[in-house]
Amino acid sequence: MSKRVVNILVPLISIVLGLIIGAIVMLISGFNPVDGYIALWNGVFGSSYNMGETVRQITPYVFAGLAVAFAFRTGLFNIGVEGQLIVGWLAAAYVGSAFELPKIIHLPLALLAAAAAGALWAFIPGLLKAKLQVHEVIVTIMMNYIALHVANATISALSDGGDKTEKIHDSASLRSPFFESLTDYSRLHWGFLIALIAVLIMWFILEKTTQGYELKSVGFNQNASEYAGMNVSKNIILAMVISGAFAGLGGAMEGLGTFGNITKMTGFTGIGFDGIAVALLGANQPFGVLLGAILFGGLKNGGLNMPNEAGIPVEIVSIVIALIIFFVASGYIIRVGLDRLSKKKKEGK
Amino acid sequence: MSFLDVLYFIIPSAIYYAAPLIMTAIGGVFTERSGVVNIGLEGVMIIGAFSSIVFNLKYAATLGGWTPWVGLLVALAVGAVFSLILAVAAVSFRADQTVAGVALNLLGLAVAVFSIKMIYDKGQTDSISERFSRFDIPVLKDIPLLGKMFFTDVYGTSIFAIVVAFIAWFIIYKTPFGLRLRSVGEHPMAADTMGVNVTKMRYIAVMISGALGGIGGAIYAQAIAGNFSATTISGQGFMALAAMIFGKWHPLGALGAALFFGLAQSLSIAGASIPYVKDVPQVILLILPYVLTILALAGFIGKAKAPKASGTPYIKGKR
Structure with missing residues (x-):
């Protein structure tokens, strides 16, 4: 994998991991994460008022x-x-x-x-x-x-x-x-x-x-x-x-x-x-x-x-944001993971 | 009010406000001495305050007067586990320690408030019924002058905090463990060569700070605030960080700095009823700890110098 691709992948993977753990937290607290993220989506794009805000x-x-x-x-x-x-x-x-x-x-x-x-x-x-x-x-x-x-x-x-x-x-x-x-x-x-x-x-x-x-x-x-x-x-x-x-x-x-x-x-x-x-x-x-x-x-x-x-309490969003920061900061480990993954692929070929 | 009356009033109050700062600042000394910067003390305190209040509310009926003390133990455990997040990020994942600390602060607040809303269906808990209570120390309280200043109406937590500071000094400066801890913070490669496990030492140090920071938060919540909401801990963690620096990364220095900051805090709250102090604008007392810390760092009040390897991840084999 080229360095450029890795540099883009690290933040993307961090976001995905943050959202996944957020979903797990919602599940444990007895909420449906799908409903939660739909509500989040509607909070952004649901109406012209929300989009303006x-x-x-x-x-x-x-x-x-x-x-x-x-x-x-x-x-x-x-x-x-x-x-x-x-x-x-x-x-x-x-x-x-x-x-x-x-x-x-x-x-x-x-x-x-x-x-x-x-x-x-x-x-x-x-x-x-x-x-x-x-x-x-x-x-x-x-x-x-x-x-x-x-x-x-x-x-x-x-x-x-x-x-x-x-x-x-x-x-x-x-x-x-x-x-x-x-x-x-x-x-x-x-x-x-x-x-x-x-x-x-x-x-x-x-x-x-x-x-x-x-x-x-x-x-x-x-x-x-x-x-x-x-x-x-x-x-x-x-x-x-x-x-x-x-x-x-x-x-x-x-x-x-x-x-x-x-x-x-x-x-x-x-x-x-x-x-x-x-x-x-x-x-x-x-x-x-x-x-x-x-x-x-x-x-x-x-x-x-x-x-x-x-x-769902609004703090779930802060939890997700904190997790994303945590994963981006720990980019080293994601890079190591990506490295191993791409090596395995090569060997597979 | 006579001058003596002022002292009788303000010194116990300063020690009362200082106790959580002392605990958390000592925790900070442990991590920084091992070479890990812990900006996340605020988050750790929040988690400690939150867990102790939840425990206190649930078990006050069964445990009675012992509840706040058991609450401290709960906060100790929860704080140590929570701080593992920082340890994993900063030591194993080689994350930027400052950024990981910022994440810890955000996470601590978010998790605590989220849980409070889940458990109680509102943003603020009820007030606890079992608080830390004051008592007079027999014999010592009869010493003229000093007895009334230091030994009447004292909180057990204040004595506890001061004792912990001295124990920390003994551990860091008088035991093999402390020597290893300091060597890991000053020159991890040399320590590693001598067979000290740098990773293990740093994990232990971060967890100690989590435990002490958790206790600090719990003391604040159960002795001063009496309940938990999003604003219960607002800046005490950073003030403890400041106390650690103002105390020059030394446990007893941190103790002195925390006592002094406690004085500034109690003056800013109770100053309106004290002659002379009431003429000082409140804002001066509020910003005093922070201004003094900057001056200390700048070398105007003796040079404050951080452990050499503080803030850098240790990567084996890297020169």
């Missing part, structure tokens, strides 16, 4: 996936997407509600604020990694919790002790009456187009620019890059900043599109952690991330239909 759910996943993938390509593990997404969401909601400007300025400004906030949040771990060799995984995890508590305190301060910020002005909104009427009044908004553009931007940066080449090179081998005259610390910081900007924009999708404000959170949104799964499944390629986001966005949103139609 699914695309809406996919949008932040694309950004979260791009953020994780971009850092991965430079050899960095950004678990802080969750926190960067929250500060981006907060910044977008603040700029959207605090100013009154014409739409052509206001909307880009709100998006820019979100990207900048996410970038700033990722800059700190990037700087510590580049200058002091502090491992980015732990710092980004800590930054997640700092983001959560700081955001909650800021929301409280902005709303005079309330639980949520004011609604953003229409001039900063991504909402689209056209898409809403097209999809039976779902919350589908313009964000998915921005997400598609972001996919192209990541592809362009990595494949078509010198800077992108440097970033990838640092990811492959820091020493070789250094000897070739590249500035390793600058590239590490830049990779984290760009990654954080993608994450911040993901937050803007929620702030300017889906909700139109930000509410105090007791826990994380989960989008940032699912972004790790999206990136892994997409092999850290921009278009792979898009496919991964479509799968996980579909699973997440379709899963909401499972309690209604089949009586």
